[in-house]
Amino acid sequence: MAQDSAADTRQQQLNLIKQADLTHHLHPFTDDNALKQHGPLVVTAAKGTRLFVETGIQLLDMVAGLGCVNIGYGREDMAERAAQVVGELSFYHTFQGATNPYTAVLAKKLSEMTPGHLNKSFFTNSGSEANETIVKLARAYWRLKGKPEKIQVVAREYAYHGSTLMTASLNGLPAMHQAYGLPLDGVHHIPSTAWYRNGGDQSPEDFALTCARALEAKVERIGADRIGLLFVEPVQVGAGVVFSSPAYWAELQRIAKAHDILIAVDETVTGFGRMGEWVYHPKLGIEADFVCLAKGMSSGYQPVGAAMVADHVAEVLAEGGVTQHGFTTSGHPVVAGLCLKNIEILAQEYLLDTVRESLGPRFQDRLQSLADHPLVGEVRGEGLAAGIELVADKATRRQYPLDQGVCGQISNAALMQGVVVRPVGNALVLCPPLVVNDAEIEHTVSVLESALDEVHGRLTGGD
Ligand SMILES: Cc1ncc(COP(=O)(O)O)c(C=O)c1O
Known part of the structure; x- marks a missing residue:
């Protein structure tokens, strides 16, 4: 009972925050209609590579905020x-x-x-x-x-x-x-x-x-x-x-x-x-x-x-x-x-050396495994910055029209599985905190694989 009422209170607070935001906050780079439809994403805390959103959902942030949180979030x-x-x-x-x-x-x-x-x-x-x-x-x-x-x-x-x-x-x-x-x-x-x-x-x-x-x-x-x-x-x-x-x-x-x-x-x-x-x-x-x-x-x-x-x-x-x-x-x-x-x-913490000599090459190597996917034209990167360029036809390098939103569909599918990547035009961008670990990289690759499959299935009518 007590637990239920604490959860209710948290939910009420969250609703109040969302309402205040919707009514009063003019957001950067945001589609107002989409915001009204889906509501804001409330991020309440962050630690290392992880974001805590809404009432405790955890996300792996493979974009380091906006490519800025190099040492990771929330350091004492x-x-x-x-x-x-x-x-x-x-x-x-x-x-x-x-x-x-x-x-x-x-x-x-x-x-x-x-x-x-x-x-x-x-x-x-x-x-x-x-x-x-x-x-x-x-x-x-x-x-x-x-x-x-x-x-x-x-x-x-x-x-x-x-x-x-x-x-x-x-x-x-x-x-x-x-x-x-x-x-x-x-x-x-x-x-x-x-x-x-x-x-x-x-x-x-x-x-x-x-x-x-x-x-x-x-x-x-x-x-x-x-x-x-x-x-x-x-x-x-x-x-x-x-x-x-x-x-x-x-x-x-x-x-x-x-x-x-x-x-x-x-x-x-x-x-x-x-x-x-x-x-x-x-x-x-x-x-x-x-x-x-x-x-x-x-x-x-x-x-x-x-x-x-x-x-x-x-x-x-x-x-x-x-x-x-x-x-x-x-x-x-x-x-x-x-x-x-x-x-x-x-x-x-030797983060530059680690990125240059070991973590960066491993990150790039693991992402390259996505290059064979039918939706992926090319995987580019160095250090802890990588772009996954999408393609409709590998032979001609023809891309999907931007208004089809294929990239956004893939990043949304990844988000549904708890991983944040950034859709820009026809490319997915990854630039995680420099403290990302191998297990998190591995997890990201498998989530992206499944997100690519899901959207490819939809595009080819197989789903
Ligand atoms: C290459 C580059 N230059 C400049 C800026 C602008 O920086 P700020 O958003 O801090 O004004 C950005 C932001 O994303 C950037 O990526």
Whole structure:
């Protein structure tokens, strides 16, 4: 009896939460009609790789929140650090030269973790703000260099760089443009190296070079005197974990350098161990003028981002007087304290080495076993990021129309079996916490196998 009434109370509380949310919460990236129909998913707790939702259902989160919870959820040492810094210095700003022990040390730490020419960080609250900051700093740089007209920016199709007006413009995602009358003037796109979808009859190598040379064509059309910045992600994780070959990166950089175009590398998802490195782009031979960090920087324990600036850019910016840019909580001491603890955990628990040398290869190897499934075109990945590209016809690489929602059906079928994976377009993305174990990987593979079978059965009328 007592147990029944406790369960009733929990259910009533849950209903109240859902009602409050439905009535008052405007959600990001959410279809309002679907939300009204199905109600919100209430997540009440999380530990390690596990989410606890509604009244105690457990889910295995193979997406690490949104690719950010690198050290896993709910660590006591992070909670202790948060409490410690809140007790010491709950807030002070970093405007007009103010700093604090945590933010100063974090800035130094980031410079040690990245290539030698990246030594200054501008702190933000998100990846979007960091990328927005980069665009502004590049504009300031070119003005100081006497070339104020070099304010146009090139990004790639399928790119995701954020949700502000400028960063949404940089995104190569038409749906994010249509709703808001974007892109802003002066933002241009070149093809992504998503060969499986768009490569046609070209070999992957030829297609990649065609994509790189699209930058040259863009420069010819718009003028090198007007393009000042190129934005790239080392891996387009949000597009289904799309890679580009070293030859592509070499060619793209050759063109950018030849036309005096700065390169911004967005490491929001790829940083802090996901690819087995602090930052991934040096491994690809990319030399960055700016680097965007976010997500894994605090493992999602606090909102954070950083725009890192190369020395040669920082030297020019230093001539410009007051930086007319900043956020109230830029370099927040509690956030910086948590980032430092997060970095310490990643290092002390050898999580980068583990991802690079053993866990990552095992994860990729196990996922490859899905490549033979009739619905799977290709399984791509490195470290703890993987994309499973779906296909309707393997011979022609024809895909299901997006409005058929095949990918969403598979991820829903996996969710029904307690595993969270992310559907993006025609690809399932997996990017689990770096503390995921072999049993969880094995379980995920078998759940995905069964989810793929279930949806394939439906599509072929066998179910
Ligand atoms: C590559 C990349 N850049 C930027 C962002 C934007 O970061 P935020 O959501 O913290 O603004 C994201 C977010 O998913 C991302 O994946």
